[in-house]
Amino acid sequence: MAQVTRMSKLMIKTLRDDPADAEVLSHKLLVRAGYVRRTAAGVWSWLPLGLKVLSNVERIVREEMDAVGAQEVLLPALLPKEPYEATGRWEEYGAELFRLKDRRGADYLLGPTHEEIFTQLVKDQCSSYKDLPVILYQIQTKYRDEARPRAGVLRGREFLMKDSYSFDTADEGLAESYALHRAAYQKIFERLGLDYRICAATAGAMGGSKSEEFLAPAAAGEDTFADCPNCDYAANTEAITYPLKPVDADGVPAVEELDTPDTPTIETLAAHLGVEASETLKNLLVKVDGEIVAIGVPGDREVDMDKVEAHFAPAAVELVTAEDFEGRDDLVRGYVGPQGLEKVTYLADPRIAPGTSWITGANKEGKHAKNVVAGRDFEVDGYVDVVVVQEGDPCPSCGTGLKLDRAIEIGHIFQLGRKYADAFQLDVLGQNGKPVRVTMGSYGIGVSRAVAALAEQSADDKGLCWAAEVAPADVHVVAAGKAAQIELALEVSELLKEKGLRVLVDDRAGVSPGVKFTDAELIGVPKILVAGRRTAEGIVELKDRRTGEREELLVAEAVARLAG
Amino acid sequence: MAQVTRMSKLMIKTLRDDPADAEVLSHKLLVRAGYVRRTAAGVWSWLPLGLKVLSNVERIVREEMDAVGAQEVLLPALLPKEPYEATGRWEEYGAELFRLKDRRGADYLLGPTHEEIFTQLVKDQCSSYKDLPVILYQIQTKYRDEARPRAGVLRGREFLMKDSYSFDTADEGLAESYALHRAAYQKIFERLGLDYRICAATAGAMGGSKSEEFLAPAAAGEDTFADCPNCDYAANTEAITYPLKPVDADGVPAVEELDTPDTPTIETLAAHLGVEASETLKNLLVKVDGEIVAIGVPGDREVDMDKVEAHFAPAAVELVTAEDFEGRDDLVRGYVGPQGLEKVTYLADPRIAPGTSWITGANKEGKHAKNVVAGRDFEVDGYVDVVVVQEGDPCPSCGTGLKLDRAIEIGHIFQLGRKYADAFQLDVLGQNGKPVRVTMGSYGIGVSRAVAALAEQSADDKGLCWAAEVAPADVHVVAAGKAAQIELALEVSELLKEKGLRVLVDDRAGVSPGVKFTDAELIGVPKILVAGRRTAEGIVELKDRRTGEREELLVAEAVARLAG
Numbered sequence A, B: 001m002a003q004v005t006r007m008s009k010l011m012i013k014t015l016r017d018d019p020a021d022a023e024v025l026s027h028k029l030l031v032r033a034g035y036v037r038r039t040a041a042g043v044w045s046w047l048p049l050g051l052k053v054l055s056n057v058e059r060i061v062r063e064e065m066d067a068v069g070a071q072e073v074l075l076p077a078l079l080p081k082e083p084y085e086a087t088g089r090w091e092e093y094g095a096e097l098f099r100l101k102d103r104r105g106a107d108y109l110l111g112p113t114h115e116e117i118f119t120q121l122v123k124d125q126c127s128s129y130k131d132l133p134v135i136l137y138q139i140q141t142k143y144r145d146e147a148r149p150r151a152g153v154l155r156g157r158e159f160l161m162k163d164s165y166s167f168d169t170a171d172e173g174l175a176e177s178y179a180l181h182r183a184a185y186q187k188i189f190e191r192l193g194l195d196y197r198i199c200a201a202t203a204g205a206m207g208g209s210k211s212e213e214f215l216a217p218a219a220a221g222e223d224t225f226a227d228c229p230n231c232d233y234a235a236n237t238e239a240i241t242y243p244l245k246p247v248d249a250d251g252v253p254a255v256e257e258l259d260t261p262d263t264p265t266i267e268t269l270a271a272h273l274g275v276e277a278s279e280t281l282k283n284l285l286v287k288v289d290g291e292i293v294a295i296g297v298p299g300d301r302e303v304d305m306d307k308v309e310a311h312f313a314p315a316a317v318e319l320v321t322a323e324d325f326e327g328r329d330d331l332v333r334g335y336v337g338p339q340g341l342e343k344v345t346y347l348a349d350p351r352i353a354p355g356t357s358w359i360t361g362a363n364k365e366g367k368h369a370k371n372v373v374a375g376r377d378f379e380v381d382g383y384v385d386v387v388v389v390q391e392g393d394p395c396p397s398c399g400t401g402l403k404l405d406r407a408i409e410i411g412h413i414f415q416l417g418r419k420y421a422d423a424f425q426l427d428v429l430g431q432n433g434k435p436v437r438v439t440m441g442s443y444g445i446g447v448s449r450a451v452a453a454l455a456e457q458s459a460d461d462k463g464l465c466w467a468a469e470v471a472p473a474d475v476h477v478v479a480a481g482k483a484a485q486i487e488l489a490l491e492v493s494e495l496l497k498e499k500g501l502r503v504l505v506d507d508r509a510g511v512s513p514g515v516k517f518t519d520a521e522l523i524g525v526p527k528i529l530v531a532g533r534r535t536a537e538g539i540v541e542l543k544d545r546r547t548g549e550r551e552e553l554l555v556a557e558a559v560a561r562l563a564g
Helices: A025-032 A048-067 A081-086 A115-125 A171-192 A266-273 A305-312 A419-423 A447-458 A483-498 A513-523 A555-563 B025-032 B048-067 B081-086 B115-125 B171-192 B266-273 B305-312 B419-423 B447-458 B483-498 B513-523 B555-563
Strands: A003-006 A036-040 A043-046 A078-080 A099-101 A107-110 A134-143 A158-168 A197-200 A211-217 A223-227 A234-236 A256-259 A281-288 A291-298 A317-319 A345-348 A357-364 A367-373 A403-417 A427-429 A435-437 A439-446 A475-479 A502-506 A527-531 A539-544 A550-554 B003-006 B036-040 B043-046 B078-080 B099-101 B107-110 B134-143 B158-168 B197-200 B211-217 B223-227 B234-236 B256-259 B281-288 B291-298 B317-319 B345-348 B357-364 B367-373 B403-417 B427-429 B435-437 B439-446 B475-479 B502-506 B527-531 B539-544 B550-554
Touching (some): A003 A483, A043 B078, A048 A158, A048 A447, A081 A115, A099 B099, A115 A419, A158 A447, A171 A403, A211 A223, A211 A234, A403 A419, A403 A447, A475 A483, A475 A513, A483 A527, A513 A527, A539 A555, B025 B036, B025 B447, B043 B048, B048 B171, B081 B107, B081 B115, B115 B439, B171 B211, B211 B223, B211 B234, B256 B357, B403 B419, B403 B447, B419 B439, B475 B483, B502 B513, B513 B527, B539 B555
Parallel strands (some): A197 A234, B003 B502, B291 B345
Antiparallel strands (some): A134 A158, A223 A403, A281 A317, A357 A367, A527 A539, B078 B107, B099 B107, B134 B158, B197 B211, B256 B367, B357 B367, B527 B539
């Protein structure tokens, strides 16, 4: 919407120094340029310029969601406990959920995400297969009591999100709703000017099956993703899975016991035998809801306990302690091998494929065994991907060494399936007159987070630098200082407004040109137009914020150029 | 924004019957027409059509606030306790405030209004008189834990509000900011198509001095306002004040004691003496923070305890009990008169003006006194307007009998003065180089409530009936039923969209024409266009939802008429 915003009347205070508590670039710059202000830990206020950017992101998201036929609604943030109890999430969310009581003592929560409420809504509104498919979305404030709110609006405790939910009668319908979202998200992030990757992801607290994340590479990101330099494979390192490749074990000699005194660790064992750690098989013991489970991984790999916990969630996972070995003659601490673990569930990394041969514990104090072959000498009860992914690990798709990078999660799409529909018995009458259980998808974009991601990716050493569609203005007109310059700046601003442009004009009196130029670079509007020393001739300077290219032009030329 | 919304794809379920828990018209109709849905007590979801109306109201409010130079920001709803403790409102709000703790045990609240946070923001952002005046506003979700959430979105516990705050260095500046708001509010409510009155109001929990309410007359309203049929006086009955009109007491005989056994009430006294209750003076005793205070009002008037509490707030007010009379020979229960109350603060209604003469208690058991003259026989320590206002009471401005009506409070403007600036030491550097304490105003519009007020005022016996600028669509196109009619309806809808109109088209197959017509009346789009029995001739029926007037027109004529 065409408008002129005068800095002489705008509430804005730019800062030369980084705020003391700011660690990441977007946090520093958004505060310094007067876009946001901290109200409490992880709780932010959006100031005039910041809200313009946030609203632009919101508008783009809304347009693209509408374009795929999604219907906008607005649900409350204050939600009753009961639906979240029905799905178990009232407990599962743990300390991350803001819980409160009303004056009558009834329990409420501040919604971290709305699957339950949308499921109930559709159960109430839709009764026949003719009412589906339906995609509902909202752009709404969410609450999560993060343990370490940090990085400004990148990871707040109150934040703006676009969340949508699809409802279909059949799996093919869900796949279609998912594909519509995937395409809409691609358009949204392209319009926002974000560099992003679509990565395989885990479903996390949502439950469900297929899921992908939209990750924006940035040093400040909290996610790590693996990118294949050769093929189009990309995945959150949390979600990488390797295919199982069985090998031929013919010719591997029988198991041979080795005398390996004082080698309870992989390091001591490898040194003792003069072999690579990667030739050994280490077996991690954990307790899952109190029951011992063993997990085998190559000796040179670390186990990622977050992945182990995610695998068994919502069951609780603990490491075993010395006490757990008492009275168990099948478990010899430091010398466990899968070939003797008959009473324990044995899971393994896919590298422990059938036919592979290993050096591992012999289940006797001070003894190991070699030529222990998976599928011949022991059975694997299930394969799991729980090792820490490393730079250079092979691409699961083509085998090339993977690159690892930090990224910000800006979007997430899930095929939930029937988990929530089951919890609320969400059925509609099918074409054959019988009830059909509905299948759902859930899809999110971090709207306020996207502003931070944009700031991260586009900033340079001078400050912020927005893409045109999200910038708080199209043109930043700077009056160097004198009355005639201010007059010209205001005139040009009106001309630009008439051409439909959004203008920020620095018409402040008594502020030095140097401060104004520095502020303009910091604020990051893509085009800067200066009414400076050639004002009397009607000549202005037009500068590109990104490239720094500048050109002197007559006012009419400059206006035509910008309006073009 | 021009668009076609197809009901065949829209999530909407209209109801023929009123919801069981609905008492007021807007609640019934907004639920029946599929605009809103209850999520919890006083907590509502906005469905697609409802959100369109809400967004229209929001847009109008935004445009008019921008037009007076207000700057939009967005503050959080989750707020830290400390600033509200600094002003005492953490306690004063009582049970109406939603309070919660974060994972570290820190206290938070859900903002019922944001004076504290805006004051802190401006203290941080503005340092000089040159930075003022500034008006900031937000359209944001508010929380109040109402004791009796009722009437649908008219009085919710989570609701959308436009709140703004003005900051000036001088009283004249505040008066100007206040006037800007008053004018903007008039434009907003006119564009919304609301019938409203600007009424004198009390400041309530906000504190401060001058304040007016924008009240929309409606049977469902929770406020009562007095309207003068003769002059332009209007006031919330909570806020009516009468000027003091002293009279000449010359010629009133001296006080005379009367024997009035067994007349502890006004009724028994008036009957015993054969006088009107209005000739007597009754004296209500209350305890204010434990201290006894007497309030004198004419014997025929009731005291409004809410007004008494508001007068003394935040001090606590209680009625006296028998125990309070023990050991007090100056207080004779049932026979109190102001002429003997030397140890008690005596407040009075303005009708007890200096020179007026009364029959009142003689401070002796079974005795009253007549010719007791205010200012001669007793002193009034202060005048207060605490009686219940009645239909026909004189207009304080012109004396005509007042009309009383129910109304919905849709807006409120306050001159706060320096209460919040004092609490946070909000000063700016003045023109003379010395600090100046800032003076503030606070202004609110109930955005979600305005939707309910519009529904209340405009509905008729067929359903909702929106003004053009807020309606969920400009035209409701109804295809009577057959394939050719649906085809024509969709064609006309596209033509209307090309003309820039927002169209809701009922293209549902297998729904009877009767149901569609009833739904169209219920939904309340101002213009209804029917592709019915003359579809083959290219003739449609155009109907005005409000008047019911209908006309048959060729498609091109109908489109031209609607686009004009």
